[in-house]
Amino acid sequence: MSELLLEVEDLGVSLPTSSGQLHAVDSLGFSLREGELLGIVGESGSGKTQTALALMGLTPAGSRVSGSARLDGEELIGRPEAELNDLRGDRIAMVFQDPQAALNPYLRIGVQLTEVLEQHRELDAVTAAQRATEMLQAVGLDDSERCMRSYPHQLSGGMRQRVTIAIALLCRPRLLIADEPTTALDVTVQAQILGLLRVLKGSHYGAGLLITHDLAVVAEICDRVLVMYGGKPMELAAVDRLFHNGHHPYTRALLRSLPRLDRPESGLVPIPGQPGRPTGAGCPFRPRCAERLEQCAAVVPPRLDIAPGHLSYCHRSGPN
């Protein structure tokens, strides 16, 4: 087995709202090995983005982060800002959803790339520019010299996302977090960007965390999947196993709601109800769950070890 790169245990993020603390992420745990790409899937408000921000130390002001997340054995949660600044961009980097918004509109691409190198590598301007140009070529921007001199609005959406990936990978981070990196792009560009993330893994970054609401994206490039709902983990399994032997009722409902080309007659089966958070303990999915039991409202579902590496958080034990 390869080396353990990221270990998250009992992660919790609570955000202040007008109606009290909201537990955006609650008792989340997973681990990530060298060379692995883990997909985190969930609906809007399932806490997947807050998970990523908690790992980066970028949760909004006033939020509280609990639990532990260790990158190569080093604790990330609760570090002072100055130490985090040394880590961020260097050993842990992030790609954002909307490349148009994630790039500073008033700075040339070249400046935005070399800024990272100045911050973490203390390179002189010439070497930094050279490294940045090489990196742009690595992400498939062949006209990298011209690209370095361009402003963000002069590039297409796909090119911009390649640029943000280049920025994130400049220092060869151990962990790359991609938060919906393809949502703002059209489908053909999406496939290119995903292919790029897969190709660069290992050579340019250690392991990746891909946050998405799109199961197709997960199926395409991830090794394992974590399904989240209402801030809690639902199921964690290898991609093939999740798609073919999903255990959790939520996972199976999600898969049923996808269009299938091979079985068009079965149609789409939506999950009834609206995503939301029931108050009180218990499983957050229970109001919409077709298979709920009495204890679902009262007791937090236990962790079930379905198979090696396959976890599910549900009161219904045994194979379904």
Next chain:
Amino acid sequence: MSAAGNSVAVGATPAGSGWRAFFNQSRGVRVCSCLLLAIAVLVVFGPLLSPYAIDQVDWQHIAQGPSWSSGHWFGTDNNGRDLYVRTLRGGQISLLVGICATAISLLIGVSYGAIAGYAGGRIDQVMMRLVDVLYAMPFMFFVILLMVLFGRNLLLMFIAIGAINWLDMARIVRGQTLSLKHREFVDAARALGVPAAGIIRRHIVPNMMNVVVVYASLAVPQMILVESFLSFLGLGVQEPMTSWGQLVSLGAREMESAPWMLLFPASFLAVTLYCLNVLGDALRRYNDALAGSLRGAA
């Protein structure tokens, strides 16, 4: 979708950006730019054309009207000093005060406002309440107090005027910072480990320069006016140096017997202020149009 948006952006830029677009806004913009440039050149190089010095008394021509033959093109004042030289040298001081005081208020206001806005929370509260307190102080009283305490010194005047005008600048900049700091590229910069100072310097301040420049361009005439007012009250620059405000003040006393003493400095002052205001306003309109076309494309 974003690819289509991008092509719109490229298509929209040529019509709405660059110097040419700025000057093409209206004839007024072009005329005012030329006038202002002419005044600036005249003020800087004009005094060299006259044989008289700023403090030179011509005993033959005391309080004389403009005349070509005597070499006193704008006439002389009560002490027989050449008004042409005095008006232009006074213009040097007035323009210098306008530019320097604006620069000082920019420097203080932008850094103060950006820090308050970016830090947020209690620091922001305390910093902005301090601005409110300073706002409540009668501004002229403060300047006069400074002048009385430290004597009449040109540098001090720059600082006194600039140090008071930064309050507006700080408020504007703080507002801009508040809206900018939640933009995704700021988060992206934080995710790259750029510390707060770097984010303010590299990402926040450049992104609000369009607004700040417009405000600064409108602040320059305001500063000139403040200096003129101070000089009018006798608190401005010291003799033999002069400024437009001081000349207007002296000329106003003689306006019935010697109207040229008021007319020349007052016209220079009025034309300059008018041009600066027109250009500042044009800059604001140009900027709004540009921001609109960029927003529409994004």
